């Protein structure tokens with residue numbers, strides 16, 4: 501089969517590799533589509549280490565074969581792939597929060613070969629955990645690839661009462677900021693503002709016709725001044741930080757009204773994550789802080805159901821499609837802001 505193989509940092513070659521075969525308890529998937537993610541970009545460049553040389557974790561596939569002992573999964577069924585695999589034993593895994601596994605989770609496309617290939621094997625531990633999430637026949641393969649990143653956004657906002665919210669602000673107009681905004685919309689938040697420092701990025705979101713109320717250039721407008729005017733000085737109900745800029749956490753806290761919520765969706769640079777905060781504002785305003793670390797099965801099911809029910813329209817989000825043999829072109833397109841990509845999907 502063909503696969504995009506990482507030879508060394510920054511050097512990926514699409515070449516023939518032996519066809520994988522499913523062992524006992526394993527499932528062979530024919531890849532229908534696999535989307536490129538920002539994390540993939542960091543792995544491909546060598547900035548982030550993984551154990552395998554075929555990556556890709558936003559996957560839609562069809563079962564092409566099953567190993568001995570696989571009873572409930574049949575050839576021809578369609579699935580998307582849950583990335584995270586927990587130990588199954590620790591207290592977090594026992595309550596199905598495998599994304600918070602105390603032993604540290606492993607993941608498809610990181611410790612096991614991923615989806616930038618024609619075929620991929622789901623290991624027994626993933627099959628047993630239920631990492632194959634069924635999708636209906638009429639859900640397109642490329643929309644299926646969005647379930648993984650969408651599930652992470654569902655997770656990051658799961659304790660935020662969006663249904664009752666008048667106004668939320670999202671920092672970051674990349675695909676993750678957009679998906680957070682779409683989850684907020686689907687859950688009933690009334691006014692959704694996306695802020696980004698890139699005018700080109702905001703123009704792209706406008707061009708795609710995404711259902712947001714305000715697209716604000718926070719390089720030109722002060723977020724504090726803008727929110728003050730827009731809310732009559734009260735502040736917004738929630739802020740999501742979907743850009744890897746730690747200062748935005750402090751900026752975001754100051755935008756919140758009483759009982760507000762702030763989600764730190766983005767991871768910050770590991771060398772520099774510490775930030776001084778006004779703890780009295782958190783205390784007297786009774787503010788709520790949320791983390792976000794990947795997702796577990798429940799969030800995949802919710803993300804899938806948002807798409808299947810049409811509560812989230814994913815069609816405008818995929819801006820570019822490439823064949824597997826164009827893999828390097830796809831990576832270049834994602835890394836070049838002038839290409840105006842939001843989500844790029846590889847269709848083998």
Ligand SMILES: [Zn+2]
Nearest residue numbers: 537539558649
């Ligand atoms: Zn991803």
Ligand SMILES: [Zn+2]
Nearest residue numbers: 587590593601
């Ligand atoms: Zn565990």
